[in-house]
Amino acid sequence: SKIAFAGKTLTVSTAEDFDFSQVEVVLFAAGASVSQALAPAAAEAGAVVVDLSPAYRYEAxxxxxVADVNDEMLAQAREQNLVACADASTVQLLRALKPLTELGPLxxxxxxxFxxxxxxxxxxxxxxxxxxxxxxxxxSPSEAAQAQIAFNVLPVSGQIQExxxxxxxxKLMLETRRILADQPLSIQVTTVRVPVFYGYGQSVTVRSMQGLSAAQCHALWEGNDDISVQDSDDPQAMSPVAMVEGEPVMRLSRVREEMEAGGALSYFSVADNVRWGAALNAVKIVEKLLKDYL
Known part of the structure; x- marks a missing residue:
């Protein structure tokens, strides 16, 4: 079959019948079961698989x-012909935290x-x-036995573990610890499901061994093209809804130092989890692979 995209007509065929030896890089974004079924064959054929699913994230x-955080790991891509993309929530958290490591261990x-x-x-x-x-x-919200998400906030997202x-x-805790393995990091996460179609919000408090100031963090964040620090007090500009329009960026706001002068810093971030957290991160990884490692 054929589809129109970006002014061009593209041919779509079944992945099972595709000869993966024809390409250098393959993007998998169809869920863990598809990746587990087809990624090994693609890697065996010589293509480097960039997988957006959780299928291979915990394979040692x-x-x-996360692009722009631990790009040096792409040097290992050819060992298994497979690269796992971190989850969108991990991308959002680590793109903000990684620059702060220049000020001292987190x-x-x-x-x-959210x-x-x-x-x-x-x-x-x-x-x-x-x-x-x-x-x-x-x-009633649903004819089936579903939790109400519309006009509601759910304090459980995912399955509760032991x-x-x-x-x-x-997922966010384990991926963060793996990617920032050089940091003496303790991380606690609470995830709340909110009635928004797209866009994650993260309220973060971070403490560094050397202390953090708002001015220092501003300077480090502003060196990234796809991160915007909001000085406005417009709550709409700080919201996930604002992420749906325009270029995919992560917006940081509400940056404030700990009142007791203990060296901790708090901020609020929002990003489109689909376009910025997942898609743009994968595209950046592919670009870096082609430029520096293949």
Missing amino acids: DIPLV QDVVVTQ QAASATGKSGVDQLAQQSVRLLNGL NGFTSEEL
């Missing part, structure tokens, strides 16, 4: 990468994440839309 011999990070319905893909977006329509028409954390919280 496969690099887990010690403690506490994150409250997660959009699109965290679960199209099904989550459809569920929020359908429940919203039903509630606005005086009906230690009390959810799978979404552990």
Whole structure:
């Protein structure tokens, strides 16, 4: 079949029938089961697989990468012909934290994440839309036994594990610890599902061994083209909804130092989890692979 994209007509065929030896890099963004079924064949054919699913994120011999954070791990790409992209929430957190390591080792990070319905893909977006329509028409939110996300806030995102954390919280904690393995880091995460279609918000408090000042952090963040520090007090500009329009960037706001002068810093970040956290990170990884490692 054919589809129109960016002014061109592209041919779409089944991945199972594709000869992966024809290409240098393959992007997988169809979920863990598809990656597990097809990525080994693509890697065996000589293509480097860049996988956006969680299928290979915890494999010790496969690099887990956030572009502009640990690009040096791409040097290992040819060992297994596979690179795992970190989750969008990890990308959002680490793109803000990594520059701060220039001021000294990071010690403690506490994150409250406000997660959009699109965290679960199209099904989550459809569920929020359908429940919203039903509630606005005086009906129950769902005919099925679903948690109400429309006009609601859910303190559980993912499956609750034996230690009390959810799978979404552990994912962010484990990926952060793996990528920032050189930091003496303690991280605590609470993830809340909110009735927003796209865009994650993260309320973060970070403590460094050497202390952090707002001015220093501003200077480090502003050196990145796709990170914007908001000086405005307009709450709309700080919201996930503002991320849907315009170029994909991460916006940082509410930057403030600890009142007790203990050296900790708090900030709020928002980013489009689909376009910025997932897609742009993967594209950057591919560009770096082609430029420096293949």
